Amino acid sequence: MDRHEGFGELTGPGSLGQRTLLWAFAVSLAANAVAAVLNFGWASIPTLLGGWYLADLASGLVHMALDYRPCPPGKRLADLYFYEGSRESPEYLAMLRDRMSRVSAFDRLVYDFKNHHPRPHALGRRDLWRQIGSTVVIGALPMSLMLNLAMMVAPVPGWLCAGLFAAIAGGGFAQYFHGTLHRDQNPWFINAMRRANLLMTPAAHQLHHDSLQRDFATNSGWSNPVINRLFNALRTRGYLDDEGLVPNA
Numbered sequence: 083m084d085r086h087e088g089f090g091e092l093t094g095p096g097s098l099g100q101r102t103l104l105w106a107f108a109v110s111l112a113a114n115a116v117a118a119v120l121n122f123g124w125a126s127i128p129t130l131l132g133g134w135y136l137a138d139l140a141s142g143l144v145h146m147a148l149d150y151r152p153c154p155p156g157k158r159l160a161d162l163y164f165y166e167g168s169r170e171s172p173e174y175l176a177m178l179r180d181r182m183s184r185v186s187a188f189d190r191l192v193y194d195f196k197n198h199h200p201r202p203h204a205l206g207r208r209d210l211w212r213q214i215g216s217t218v219v220i221g222a223l224p225m226s227l228m229l230n231l232a233m234m235v236a237p238v239p240g241w242l243c244a245g246l247f248a249a250i251a252g253g254g255f256a257q258y259f260h261g262t263l264h265r266d267q268n269p270w271f272i273n274a275m276r277r278a279n280l281l282m283t284p285a286a287h288q289l290h291h292d293s294l295q296r297d298f299a300t301n302s303g304w305s306n307p308v309i310n311r312l313f314n315a316l317r318t319r320g321y322l323d324d325e326g327l328v329p330n331a
């Protein structure tokens with residue numbers, strides 16, 4: 083089994099700062115969940131499903147954009163991508179350290195999406211921070227804290243609270259859910275959510291890996307029909323060229 087953990091190989095599992103941010107997200111999200119339950123009404127059901135759909139849509143749009151966004155030229159990321167020796171060798175790790183130091187955090191993310199295609203199981207082995215850290219810091223944690231704050235200063239309707247909770251939770255954990263599609267053993271709640279069709283199955287996600295031209299959403303997959311139509315429309319207009327799928331310089 084290959085082992086490519088990307089930048090996480092260098093940083094090791096969970097620094098104190100990373101763990102603090104994940105805990106802050108968990109506590110903030112739990113507070114929003116409690117508020118959604120306490121203010122639950124019939125109108126909360128469609129907004130919960132709507133929020134869950136939006137999170138799936140976001141997972142798919144980001145995935146599509148980053149799969150096809152070209153890696154920055156001249157940074158020699160192709161050396162890493164096409165490396166044929168052991169990915170635990172000192173030579174490879176030194177190269178990884180060097181190449182990753184040349185690019186921005188955003189371009190590391192872009193590289194990771196491409197690297198995921200030939201080495202899908204690496205994502206399932208990564209720790210939670212490597213999977214969702216950037217999503218939490220950039221989007222999910224600020225949004226969750228804003229909802230906490232909004233509820234402290236004004237009454238937020240229960241239906242809105244439920245919808246936003248579903249969108250933030252689904253968006254924040256999107257790459258964790260993607261990771262569960264590339265792992266044999268998962269917690270019970272993942273299997274339960276799959277049975278309830280709230281999460282997609284590995285077989286459904288395999289359709290993405292087979293062609294890289296469809297089914298980019300990785301949460302429930304509910305938004306894939308819409309994203310597939312968008313993908314095809316963009317391709318016919320000359321966007322999303324195959325060139326962007328692999329680092330070539």
Ligand SMILES: [Zn+2]
Pocket residue numbers: 145149195199290294
């Ligand atoms: Zn992909």
Ligand SMILES: [Zn+2]
Pocket residue numbers: 198202260263264287291
């Ligand atoms: Zn995948």
